[in-house]
Amino acid sequence: MTCVYCATGPINNMFKMTLDQNKWSVRNQMNIISGLPPLSLLLLLSFFAGYHVEVVHAASPWVWDRVLKQDLVNDAMMMPTSLYIDGDKGLYYVVDSGRNRLLSFNRKGELLNIFNAGKALDIPFDMVKTDAKGVWIVEKGRNSLSYIDLKEKKVTPNSLTYNGKIIYPDRIEADAGILYVINKATGDIISYSEKLEARTRFSCSECAWGFVDFKIHDGKLWALDQAGQTIRCFNLDGKLIKTFELGKSVIFPVSLAIGPTGYMYVLDRQRRSVAAYDRSGVFKYRFLKKGITRGQLYYPTEIRFDPWGELCLVDEGNAKVEIFKR
Amino acid sequence: MRILLSAISTLLPLLFASIAPAAVDAASCFECHDKKLFKDTVTHQPVLESKCSFCHNPHVARYKGLLRDQESVLCYSCHDESRKQFSIGVVHDPVSKGQCSVCHTPHASSEKGLIPSDLAENCYACHTKLNKEYKVPHKPYADGKCSSCHTPHQADNLQLLSDKPDALCLSCHQDETILANGHKDYPVDLKGCLSCHNPHGSERKALMRDFLHQPYVEDCASCHQGEAKVGMATCLKCHEKTGKEMLSNHSHITIQDGNSCLNCHSPHAGNDKALLKNREKLVCYSCHGETLRRYKKTISKHPPVDKCSNCHAPHGSRNLSMLKSDGNAVCVQCHETQGNFTHPVGPDVLDKHTGQMLTCITCHNPMGTKFKYHMVQEGKRDLCVLCHRAY
Numbered sequence: 001m002t003c004v005y006c007a008t009g010p011i012n013n014m015f016k017m018t019l020d021q022n023k024w025s026v027r028n029q030m031n032i033i034s035g036l037p038p039l040s041l042l043l044l045l046s047f048f049a050g051y052h053v054e055v056v057h058a059a060s061p062w063v064w065d066r067v068l069k070q071d072l073v074n075d076a077m078m079m080p081t082s083l084y085i086d087g088d089k090g091l092y093y094v095v096d097s098g099r100n101r102l103l104s105f106n107r108k109g110e111l112l113n114i115f116n117a118g119k120a121l122d123i124p125f126d127m128v129k130t131d132a133k134g135v136w137i138v139e140k141g142r143n144s145l146s147y148i149d150l151k152e153k154k155v156t157p158n159s160l161t162y163n164g165k166i167i168y169p170d171r172i173e174a175d176a177g178i179l180y181v182i183n184k185a186t187g188d189i190i191s192y193s194e195k196l197e198a199r200t201r202f203s204c205s206e207c208a209w210g211f212v213d214f215k216i217h218d219g220k221l222w223a224l225d226q227a228g229q230t231i232r233c234f235n236l237d238g239k240l241i242k243t244f245e246l247g248k249s250v251i252f253p254v255s256l257a258i259g260p261t262g263y264m265y266v267l268d269r270q271r272r273s274v275a276a277y278d279r280s281g282v283f284k285y286r287f288l289k290k291g292i293t294r295g296q297l298y299y300p301t302e303i304r305f306d307p308w309g310e311l312c313l314v315d316e317g318n319a320k321v322e323i324f325k326r
Numbered sequence: 327m328r329i330l331l332s333a334i335s336t337l338l339p340l341l342f343a344s345i346a347p348a349a350v351d352a353a354s355c356f357e358c359h360d361k362k363l364f365k366d367t368v369t370h371q372p373v374l375e376s377k378c379s380f381c382h383n384p385h386v387a388r389y390k391g392l393l394r395d396q397e398s399v400l401c402y403s404c405h406d407e408s409r410k411q412f413s414i415g416v417v418h419d420p421v422s423k424g425q426c427s428v429c430h431t432p433h434a435s436s437e438k439g440l441i442p443s444d445l446a447e448n449c450y451a452c453h454t455k456l457n458k459e460y461k462v463p464h465k466p467y468a469d470g471k472c473s474s475c476h477t478p479h480q481a482d483n484l485q486l487l488s489d490k491p492d493a494l495c496l497s498c499h500q501d502e503t504i505l506a507n508g509h510k511d512y513p514v515d516l517k518g519c520l521s522c523h524n525p526h527g528s529e530r531k532a533l534m535r536d537f538l539h540q541p542y543v544e545d546c547a548s549c550h551q552g553e554a555k556v557g558m559a560t561c562l563k564c565h566e567k568t569g570k571e572m573l574s575n576h577s578h579i580t581i582q583d584g585n586s587c588l589n590c591h592s593p594h595a596g597n598d599k600a601l602l603k604n605r606e607k608l609v610c611y612s613c614h615g616e617t618l619r620r621y622k623k624t625i626s627k628h629p630p631v632d633k634c635s636n637c638h639a640p641h642g643s644r645n646l647s648m649l650k651s652d653g654n655a656v657c658v659q660c661h662e663t664q665g666n667f668t669h670p671v672g673p674d675v676l677d678k679h680t681g682q683m684l685t686c687i688t689c690h691n692p693m694g695t696k697f698k699y700h701m702v703q704e705g706k707r708d709l710c711v712l713c714h715r716a717y
Contacts, residue, residue: 071681073674078682079646081575097575098644123575123644140575166559168579185558187581209613210581251616270616292679292712299646317646318680 060276060287062311062324064295066109068092069320077103079316080301082126082171084135087307094314094321095124097140102127107308109323117148120155128174130194136179138169145169145181145196162190162198175216175236187211189223191236200238207232213302217258224256224266231256231264231281244281257303257311265303265311272297274313292318352376355384366434371404373433381432398424408479416615417480420452422622428452429478446470460527467526475525484612485604495519508532511546514553521592521603535595542594549593561587568641577642580613589613590640610634617693624694626701637692646687653685661686678713 070077078098085092091112092105100123101116122141129135134149143166144157160167160181167183167190174180178199179192187210189202204211208227215222220241221234231244244264246253252270259265262279272290277283288297299317306312311324355378356364364373372380381400382392393400401424402409412421420428429448430440442448449472450457460467466474475494476486487494499505509516523533530536541548549556558579562569565587572579572586582589590609592601602609611618621627631637636659639650649656654671657664664686675684682688689709690700703709711717 069681071676073676076676076681079575079644123573125575140577141573143573165557165584184577184579185581185586186584208581270620292677298680317682319682320680 059285061326062287063326064322065310065325066323067294067320068094068103068105068109068111068323070096070103070111070114071319075099077319080314080319080321081124081316082302083304083312083314083321084127084129085304085306085312086129092306092312092321093127093135095127095137097123097125097316098319100124102135102137117155118153121146125170126172128172128179130174130177130179136172136174138172138181143168145172145179145192158196160190160192160196162188162201171213173214173216180214180216180221182211182214189214189221200236202234202238204228204232204240212253213255215256215258215304218262222256222258222264224253226253229253231266231277244277246275246277246281247283249275249277249283249286254300255302255304257305259305259311260309267300267303267313269300272300274303274311288313295322295324352378364433367436368438368440369434370432370440396424397426401426412479415480415482416484416486418478418486421479444470446472456526458527461529462531462533463527464525464533484608484615491520491525492517495523495525514555518592522595524597535592535597537597537599537601538595539593539601555583556585556593558585558587561585561593571639571641571643574642574644576644576646576648578640578648579642606633606635610640621694624700625696626698627694628692628700652683653687654683657686657690657692 068083077094077096079096080094081097082095083092084095090107092107092109094103094105096103099116100119100121101114102121102124103111104113104115106112121137122139122144124137125140126138127135133151134147137146137148138144139146139157142157143159145160146155146157148155160169160183162183167181168185170182170184172179172181177194179194179196180189180202181192182189187204187207189211191199191202193199202211202214202221202223204223204225206228207225207230210225211223211232212226213224216236219236221236223232223234225232229246229250231246232240233242233244234240246266250266250268250271252268253266254269255267257265257267263284264277264279264281266275266277268275271286273286273288275283275286288295290297292298297313297315297318300313300315302314304312304314306323309326313322313324315322353376372378378384381394383394384392387393389396395403420426426432429442431442432440435441436443437445447470466472475488477488478486481487483490489497505516522535524535525533528534528536549560571577578589579586580589587593590602592603594601596602597605604612634640635650637650637656638648639645640648643649645652669684669689671684671686671688673683676682677684677688689702691702692700694700695702697704697709699705701709703712
């Protein structure tokens with residue numbers, strides 16, 4: 001069944017279910033419509049327009065809950081690019097790339113600390129923690145995967161290589177002491193030991209622009225192919241298991257997250273929305289829209305689940321992280 | 327409700343029936359309009375059948391030429407099979423605007439498809455910059471056969487090329503010996519013909535583009551070491567400044583056989599000093615085609631600029647949207663007086679919602695919106711109350 005009003009694609013099951021639940025007498029309406037000429041039909045369809053939009057938004061179970069932000073004059077967050085969550089400590093870390101610093105927040109969204117490593121950071125972009133002693137930071141300005149020893153307050157830049165070639169670190173994840181890094185120059189994902197010895201490469205020869213984001217979930221690596229608009233699922237040994245086609249439900253996907261139930265969420269930067277897919281990769285619904293106010297997106301960069309099942313969206317345009325819960 | 331709907335369903339067809347084309351004897355038309363001018367080798371079917379009133383209203387009309395409806399509506403009323411096809415991929419501007427008569431003569435022509443006899447002249451009427459005289463012209467270009475390489479309505483390829491560029495070149499240039507002799511020291515498989523050759527013409531032999539990369543002129547070995555691909559690091563050895571620009575949170579370091587530079591630049595020859603692979607806008611659109619489509623569709627937008635790089639930093643930037651600088655400085659480059667006017671903007675004025683510096687692009691989106699002056703919201707009230715709630 002395709003939406004006749006906006007022709008955006010198949011109307012999902014939830015839409016049909018919502019129609020039934022609301023006891024909207026679709027059959028009766030269609031009986032009336034079938035007796036009318038085409039122009040009258042168009043007039044009638046205009047009544048459905050508002051109803052349709054409302055239903056699509058209603059299909060999303062996500063509601064805005066809180067925000068992580070710092071908005072003081074001369075000290076406001078500027079172009080945050082990523083979020084790391086320390087589940088054990090219950091802390092959110094936001095990478096503030098515009099002001100070369102990290103900001104930590106508690107679970108309520110209260111700002112706890114601002115850390116700039118003695119002004120040593122040069123365009124931080126993403127971060128992970130592999131132990132309690134320090135953090136790994138992708139520094140774009142140095143083209144480095146730097147390690148910050150928190151106790152010693154020492155930043156150690158590291159230039160990464162793969163097969164003898166310099167790589168350009170972009171997104172980074174960690175799992176069981178292994179670091180996974182996107183090489184922006186090739187779109188591959190490469191895993192490294194903590195001693196930064198290259199281990200496994202996750203690549204896609206058909207992906208014209210390579211991978212732009214990935215997450216590790218349930219012992220698998222899920223990578224987002226921006227140009228081909230697919231999600232590729234790999235074993236951690238680099239073997240491709242499955243490919244999910246996103247089709248025309250996204251325009252410019254920039255980030256993905258895998259929910260606790262296995263649903264896949266794709267952040268679309270140009271549409272300023274999040275598209276949700278079930279475990280089989282079937283598009284289910286889309287939520288959020290462009291704007292600067294609560295629950296709206298301007299230039300979103302990353303989507304990520306926190307350990308408590310909440311959906312976090314980093315928006316560099318609006319300079320904040322918004323957290324949604326079901 | 328049912329009574330109302332029944333009334334609408336009855337009255338609407340009657341209303342529209344009253345403005346349906348009325349049959350008019352074409353002989354009356356030709357009493358004034360010279361009939362000879364409406365006949366040629368190929369004559370449009372309605373003209374052949376003397377059905378002038380199919381397209382024209384003899385008395386009064388809203389549209390120029392006493393047309394009964396918009397040009398595209400009239401054309402597609404018969405040529406409906408083309409409508410869907412003409413909306414796919416890269417669409418020629420007049421087609422997307424429904425301006426069929428820019429290329430087709432509606433009554434009669436000496437050429438098939440009701441196109442003008444001198445097709446190239448017709449193309450140059452819009453593509454004025456392409457009409458050049460080259461010392462070494464490409465034969466199809468010299469012969470005015472634009473359609474040898476380009477399709478007129480839509481294509482899957484940029485510049486309405488009828489096939490991938492290399493495939494198009496090799497469809498004629500098949501002699502492997504000539505190709506091999508002409509590229510003796512070419513270290514990798516022959517591809518990317520247009521990165522060195524200008525398909526229309528050149529001042530140099532073999533249609534080589536006008537500006538040559540210095541290492542290409544002097545010594546291939548300054549970049550190439552054996553058959554290994556030349557990586558980005560090789561380029562950045564000389565272009566250090568560019569390398570620094572690329573180390574930003576937004577950069578154009580992107581996949582291209584390990585050398586991002588080759589996404590946009592030709593390593594050997596180009597039409598300008600930057601050795602871009604094509605005109606700048608087309609280079610950008612080769613990846614950002616969706617941006618172009620959205621720009622074209624929006625109602626209110628910044629007038630077209632000649633280069634994307636007027637506002638955007640092509641290598642890397644620390645600003646949103648890879649702007650060259652913040653959302654004020656970029657605009658003030660041209661809109662000089664707008665930097666010091668009514669509404670406060672700048673580092674000391676923060677957007678209440680985001681904590682970000684208020685700039686021109688807080689309220690305007692140059693790439694287009696549905697609101698006047700490409701404002702992000704309706705400008706009389708909605709935009710203002712986003713911040714000034716008390717008003």
